Amino acid sequence: MRAHHILVKEEAEAKELFATLEKDPTKFSDIAREKSVCPSGKQGGGDLGTFGEGQMVAEFDEVCKTAEIGKLVGPVKTQFGFHIIRVDERQAAGVMKLDEVREQIRSKLMPEKQREVFTKLVEELKKEFNVKVYQDKL
Numbered sequence: 214m215r216a217h218h219i220l221v222k223e224e225a226e227a228k229e230l231f232a233t234l235e236k237d238p239t240k241f242s243d244i245a246r247e248k249s250v251c252p253s254g255k256q257g258g259g260d261l262g263t264f265g266e267g268q269m270v271a272e273f274d275e276v277c278k279t280a281e282i283g284k285l286v287g288p289v290k291t292q293f294g295f296h297i298i299r300v301d302e303r304q305a306a307g308v309m310k311l312d313e314v315r316e317q318i319r320s321k322l323m324p325e326k327q328r329e330v331f332t333k334l335v336e337e338l339k340k341e342f343n344v345k346v347y348q349d350k351l
Contacts (some may be wrong), residue, residue, distance in 0.1 A: 227288035
C-alpha cells in the first residue's frame with residue numbers, strides 16, 4: 214500500500230482540515246507540511262511511502278485496506294491523534310522482488326543489528342578495562 218496522511222492532536226482541527234481538503238485536495242502536501250505533527254508530514258508532505266498490511270496501527274491499517282483509492286478519509290482516531298488519510302495505491306498480496314523491498318528490510322534490521330553490536334562492544338570494554346557498576350550508587 215501507499216498512502217499520505219496528516220496527523221494532528223485535536224479532532225476539531227482534523228475536521229477543519231478535512232473540510233478544507235474536500236474543497237481543494239491539491240493542497241494536501243502543503244497542509245501536511247504546515248500542520249502535521251508527524252515527521253512524514255513535515256518532510257514528505259505526508260507521504261508514508263510503501264508499506265504492508267500490519268505495519269501501521271490497527272485503525273490506520275483498516276482504513277488503508279478498505280478506503281477508495283485517492284479519496285480522503287478521516288478523521289481517523291489512533292493512539293497518536295487524528296489522521297486524515299489518502300490511500301494512493303494498493304497492491305494485491307504476493308511475492309515482491311528483492312530490489313523493491315531492499316530498503317524496507319534494511320531499515321527494519323539495521324537498528325536491531327546496531328543495538329546488538331553496541332551491547333557487545335560495551336560488554337567487551339567493561340571486561341577489558343575492569344569496569345564495575347555500582348547500581349546502588351546510581
